[in-house]
Amino acid sequence: MIPGKIIHFLDRANVGHAGTRDRKLVPHGHRVCGWALAPDGRTLTVLVPEGGREHLIESLEDNGQLAVTIEEYPRHEAYQFKGRYVRHRQVTQEDAEIAQRVRENFMASVLPIAGEVAVHALRAFVQSPVVAVDVDVREVYLQTPGPGAGARLVPKEA
Amino acid sequence: MTARLPGEIRPVLDNGIPAIMVTCSADGVPNTTVISQVYYVDDTHVALSFQFFSKTIRNVRENPRAHVTVNDVPGLTTWLLELEFEHSETEGPVFDAMDMQIEAIASMTGMTGIFKLRAADIYRVISVEKQSYPPHA
Amino acid sequence: MPDAPGSSTTSPGSPQEKLARRTKELEVLQRAAENLSSTLDLNEIYASALRTMGELFEFHHAIILVAEPDGKTLRVVASRGYDDQRVGGRVELGVGVIGLVAERRKALYASNLGQQRAYAAAQRRQMVEAGRGQELGEAPVPGLADAESQFAIPLLARDELIGVFSIESPLRRTLTPHERGLVSIVANQIAIAIHNARLFEERTQAAIALQAANASLEVRVAERTAALERELRVAEELLSDARSRVEGPLLGDSGTVRVLREAIAREAPRHEPLLLVGPPGAGKEAVAHAVHAASRRTGAFIFVSCPEAHTASRSAVLELSTVDVGPECPVEARFLACKLELAAGGTLYLDAVHELPVECYPMLEAILRGERVGTDVRVIASTTHDPGLGGHGSRVDALLRALSRHRIVVPALADRREDIPAIVGHFVHRLARQLGKTVTGVSPESMTRLTAYLWPGNIRELRTVLERAIMTTRSSVIEIEEDLLDEGLAVGSYRLVSPLGSGGMGEVWLAKHRLLARPAAVKLIRHDVKQGVPHDQLVRRFQREAQVTAGLRSPHTVQLYDFGVNDTGSFYYVMELLNGFDLHSMITRFGPQPAERVIALLRQACRSLSEAHTYGLVHRDIKPANLFVTCLGAEYDYLKVLDFGIVRDERGSDATLLTAQNLVQGTPAFMAPEVVIGEARIDGRADLYSLACCACFALTGRLLFQASTAAQMLLHHAQTRPVPPSQMTELPVPPELDALLMMCLEKAPAQRPSSAMALDGHLARIKVERPWTHEQAHEWWDTHAPDTLGRQ
Numbered sequence A: 001m002i003p004g005k006i007i008h009f010l011d012r013a014n015v016g017h018a019g020t021r022d023r024k025l026v027p028h029g030h031r032v033c034g035w036a037l038a039p040d041g042r043t044l045t046v047l048v049p050e051g052g053r054e055h056l057i058e059s060l061e062d063n064g065q066l067a068v069t070i071e072e073y074p075r076h077e078a079y080q081f082k083g084r085y086v087r088h089r090q091v092t093q094e095d096a097e098i099a100q101r102v103r104e105n106f107m108a109s110v111l112p113i114a115g116e117v118a119v120h121a122l123r124a125f126v127q128s129p130v131v132a133v134d135v136d137v138r139e140v141y142l143q144t145p146g147p148g149a150g151a152r153l154v155p156k157e158a
Numbered sequence B: 001m002t003a004r005l006p007g008e009i010r011p012v013l014d015n016g017i018p019a020i021m022v023t024c025s026a027d028g029v030p031n032t033t034v035i036s037q038v039y040y041v042d043d044t045h046v047a048l049s050f051q052f053f054s055k056t057i058r059n060v061r062e063n064p065r066a067h068v069t070v071n072d073v074p075g076l077t078t079w080l081l082e083l084e085f086e087h088s089e090t091e092g093p094v095f096d097a098m099d100m101q102i103e104a105i106a107s108m109t110g111m112t113g114i115f116k117l118r119a120a121d122i123y124r125v126i127s128v129e130k131q132s133y134p135p136h137a
Numbered sequence C: 001m002p003d004a005p006g007s008s009t010t011s012p013g014s015p016q017e018k019l020a021r022r023t024k025e026l027e028v029l030q031r032a033a034e035n036l037s038s039t040l041d042l043n044e045i046y047a048s049a050l051r052t053m054g055e056l057f058e059f060h061h062a063i064i065l066v067a068e069p070d071g072k073t074l075r076v077v078a079s080r081g082y083d084d085q086r087v088g089g090r091v092e093l094g095v096g097v098i099g100l101v102a103e104r105r106k107a108l109y110a111s112n113l114g115q116q117r118a119y120a121a122a123q124r125r126q127m128v129e130a131g132r133g134q135e136l137g138e139a140p141v142p143g144l145a146d147a148e149s150q151f152a153i154p155l156l157a158r159d160e161l162i163g164v165f166s167i168e169s170p171l172r173r174t175l176t177p178h179e180r181g182l183v184s185i186v187a188n189q190i191a192i193a194i195h196n197a198r199l200f201e202e203r204t205q206a207a208i209a210l211q212a213a214n215a216s217l218e219v220r221v222a223e224r225t226a227a228l229e230r231e232l233r234v235a236e237e238l239l240s241d242a243r244s245r246v247e248g249p250l251l252g253d254s255g256t257v258r259v260l261r262e263a264i265a266r267e268a269p270r271h272e273p274l275l276l277v278g279p280p281g282a283g284k285e286a287v288a289h290a291v292h293a294a295s296r297r298t299g300a301f302i303f304v305s306c307p308e309a310h311t312a313s314r315s316a317v318l319e320l321s322t323v324d325v326g327p328e329c330p331v332e333a334r335f336l337a338c339k340l341e342l343a344a345g346g347t348l349y350l351d352a353v354h355e356l357p358v359e360c361y362p363m364l365e366a367i368l369r370g371e372r373v374g375t376d377v378r379v380i381a382s383t384t385h386d387p388g389l390g391g392h393g394s395r396v397d398a399l400l401r402a403l404s405r406h407r408i409v410v411p412a413l414a415d416r417r418e419d420i421p422a423i424v425g426h427f428v429h430r431l432a433r434q435l436g437k438t439v440t441g442v443s444p445e446s447m448t449r450l451t452a453y454l455w456p457g458n459i460r461e462l463r464t465v466l467e468r469a470i471m472t473t474r475s476s477v478i479e480i481e482e483d484l485l486d487e488g489l490a491v492g493s494y495r496l497v498s499p500l501g502s503g504g505m506g507e508v509w510l511a512k513h514r515l516l517a518r519p520a521a522v523k524l525i526r527h528d529v530k531q532g533v534p535h536d537q538l539v540r541r542f543q544r545e546a547q548v549t550a551g552l553r554s555p556h557t558v559q560l561y562d563f564g565v566n567d568t569g570s571f572y573y574v575m576e577l578l579n580g581f582d583l584h585s586m587i588t589r590f591g592p593q594p595a596e597r598v599i600a601l602l603r604q605a606c607r608s609l610s611e612a613h614t615y616g617l618v619h620r621d622i623k624p625a626n627l628f629v630t631c632l633g634a635e636y637d638y639l640k641v642l643d644f645g646i647v648r649d650e651r652g653s654d655a656t657l658l659t660a661q662n663l664v665q666g667t668p669a670f671m672a673p674e675v676v677i678g679e680a681r682i683d684g685r686a687d688l689y690s691l692a693c694c695a696c697f698a699l700t701g702r703l704l705f706q707a708s709t710a711a712q713m714l715l716h717h718a719q720t721r722p723v724p725p726s727q728m729t730e731l732p733v734p735p736e737l738d739a740l741l742m743m744c745l746e747k748a749p750a751q752r753p754s755s756a757m758a759l760d761g762h763l764a765r766i767k768v769e770r771p772w773t774h775e776q777a778h779e780w781w782d783t784h785a786p787d788t789l790g791r792q
Helices: A004-012 A056-063 A093-114 A119-125 B007-014 B055-062 B093-108 C015-037 C042-057 C096-104 C113-129 C177-250 C255-267 C284-295 C306-314 C316-320 C331-342 C358-368 C394-403 C413-435 C444-452 C458-472 C535-551 C583-590 C595-614 C685-700 C710-719 C735-744 C756-764 C774-784
Strands: A015-021 A027-032 A034-037 A043-049 A065-072 A077-089 A129-142 A152-154 B019-024 B030-035 B038-042 B045-050 B065-072 B077-089 B119-132 C061-067 C073-080 C090-092 C108-110 C149-157 C160-169 C274-277 C301-305 C347-351 C378-383 C407-409 C494-502 C506-513 C519-525 C560-565 C571-576 C580-582 C627-632 C635-641
Touching: A004 A034, A004 A065, A004 A077, A015 A043, A015 A056, A015 B019, A015 B030, A027 A043, A027 A056, A027 B019, A027 B065, A034 A093, A043 A065, A043 A077, A043 A093, A056 A065, A056 A077, A056 A129, A065 A129, A065 B030, A077 B030, A093 A119, A093 A129, B007 B038, B007 B065, B007 B077, B007 B119, B007 C177, B019 B055, B030 B055, B038 B093, B045 B065, B045 B077, B045 B093, B055 B065, B093 B119, B093 C096, B093 C108, B093 C113, C015 C042, C015 C177, C042 C061, C042 C073, C042 C177, C061 C096, C073 C096, C073 C160, C090 C096, C096 C108, C096 C149, C096 C160, C149 C177, C160 C177, C177 C255, C177 C284, C177 C413, C177 C458, C255 C284, C255 C407, C255 C413, C274 C284, C274 C394, C284 C301, C284 C347, C284 C378, C301 C306, C301 C331, C306 C331, C331 C358, C358 C378, C358 C394, C378 C394, C413 C444, C413 C458, C494 C519, C535 C560, C535 C571, C580 C583, C583 C627, C583 C685, C595 C627, C595 C635, C595 C685, C595 C735, C595 C756, C635 C774, C685 C735, C685 C756, C735 C756
Parallel strands: C274 C378, C274 C407, C301 C347, C347 C378
Antiparallel strands: A015 A027, A015 A065, A034 A043, A043 A129, A065 A077, A077 A129, A129 A152, B019 B030, B019 B065, B038 B045, B045 B119, B065 B077, B077 B119, C061 C073, C061 C160, C073 C090, C108 C149, C149 C160, C494 C506, C506 C519, C519 C571, C560 C571, C580 C627, C627 C635
């Protein structure tokens, strides 16, 4: 259900961030260090590092609501994926490789314009995942900055 | 409950780096978005720019709680802010300063008048957390 | 979103390093402050500010703009680090970062501009993909295309926008608040320095402008002072000359002059009228001045020439006067009233009061009766006629008697010979200075002559003789030869006594024959009319003219007694001396004359011209000044035609024109058309035209044509049809006379009367109501010129 264009985008994107909310409707933000789309084209596995784990599982288990924004930096092309939590699991080697790929994408994009920023700081930005969350993507929104940000792409808006 | 922003976060906020904001609608659907600037108002308040009516704006009007993540890449640090929407300002020093920033960037990029600041949304800081992360091995 | 790489969030280093940095910053700031405060040169200020940015922060790209007077733009005055230095470039207020900062007068700090540009670029792409690309404007290139940070700060001095100071860097992504504070400090110093420099510049310019104005003023004052000094010198010279005329006559130590001075002292404090009686040239005006000066009256001494009061209508005094004497007041009386006004608080001196116009009598008599109050004027009058002797006409005698309650007799120079040396010394000194001659005095022999001479012209004559001697002397001691003194300059057998008048050709003098008692008039021809003509040719011409005139026998043509060339080479005629008035003076003085009188005078002129025309001679200068009305024996209103000096022989002889230039001879106002256009053959009918012009003048008091230049006048004679005299005057003009004069004024000579004789015949046939009689003429002369009677 996720369009091919966005699938290709996911291959080159290099920054991600997720959002949940707890039972009191308090929103929480979670760093994301990788993602992978299942062959069914609608299940998105989101990899979260240690720094993003707080409030994540308990919020998901409470209400199952998850929103993930994945971006290609520095072009700022971005999409938001909203869906329902399916499950979470331990990360695998494959997940670590996915994170590494994102890290490499990030390094490749940012290093030419990083200037004085240390390489290790750039490398450290994409952390290693500690948990993988599967999300049944129900909606995809354009999130590239601009007046069109927030437009729903999947399913198409009437 | 109100938290005070430490001084060390100020340069990070003043860097003008886009941050990530998470809001939640009244019916419990979270929303993540990129925001262009988090403006330091004082040690208990920040302001976020309201340029066009979006999901984020609708959410905070329904549910005032918001979560903002600001990254300090060279510092290997992430700042996590829990905020509560207090009010909007369409005039005053905060609005003027944010408007000036937006106008300045717009004039640099050929978008003068396209993204006018409609309001400066003032948020009270509920909590602030500094997360340092280790270098990647 | 990742943080911007390269941002500095803290000041790294140990405390010592921090201290060292702060110390360096303070030194830089202090140096900047010293540099900025020690100069008022704007370029030095700009350079110092830009240099400081580099020293402080290694911000190598900086720009300073100043607000333009229009309040709408900023102009780049200095920049550093840019390939295109941009000095002179302009930014609109409100446009771009710098324009925004200027408009809002608030500093703007923008960091991580690379990221912000990328963010904005994403927005642009999104808009384009959404079909809203046309809303996007040009992405202007900022100061640096790759700037990572920019800090622009308005330069303010007392709320006045001086300009904007902006720094940017492609390397530094951020500025710390501390650094921004330092830039603000420098910006404030820049603002103050620019403000002070401008104030200084404005004041310098103002001082320069003031200096220039002062210099200009000084120049103008100096010029004005020089002009005033010149005027003062001229005034002093005139005053000196006037004084010499006044003082001279009162010099001396004779008993006579002492009596005169005592009389002056006695009469000075009085307010009653004073009459001065004395011969011509004796110094009556000088005595009047002395009386006025001794009186200490605060008002002015106002001189009135009574003979000239007859031409009062043209006096500028009338235009200046504020006296209101009513619309019925005659112009001569108004003239006197004006002079009276000017003399308020002072003295009114009436020279030759016996010639005062009768229209002034009522006003003067009122003054003498004390009826004109509020003017406080002392009247001093002079006359050559002793009122005690009477015989001047009843009214004149009455006036003189009224004036002579107080009188001073001014003696003739011959009655105070002992004073002559003192007077001579005074005049020699004054005249030599005026004429620029170095003359120390008169030789003893000359002084003896001067003292012995009779001086019929009194002091005036003495002054004239001395003036002539000083003019011609080549020595510092002047000699007065016998012939200079023996009643004037010798001209043939005559001695020139006093000038009677002057004209286009020369001067006319009263002269006396050495032996005969008969007075005569001598006309001296001016030297300049002979220029360019060979002397012998001139002599031949002159002789011919004299012979022509002498050959005319009409009693209405002036008699020529003699002619010749005197020792000085001047040509002269000796003619009968006539007492009376030329027609011009008569009409000017007494106004338009009745038609019957004009006819009588014209007929006499016709008789003179008839003889001349019979001999083929054309006068060519018939004009009122050449028609002299006199009394001969018991005959009154006797007219004589004068001045045949440019007579032309119509038979074609060479022109007897005593001029080197081929000018049209004659008087423009009375010139016949054929003379104007230079016809080859001119006959007597040209004289008839001119005579008709004279008749119109006599009847109306106005010239036939009005013109502001001679050329215009000539053109009128050649082209313009004249207005009949009856339409130019309110006095009655018989229609026959009107028609006859218009006939004489035809442009074509053939349309005029065929001869002067014919004209005379026409005139004789004009019927007038009251023909001009002998009695009328007598009465007129008795009234208006009684002193003329009996002198011929």
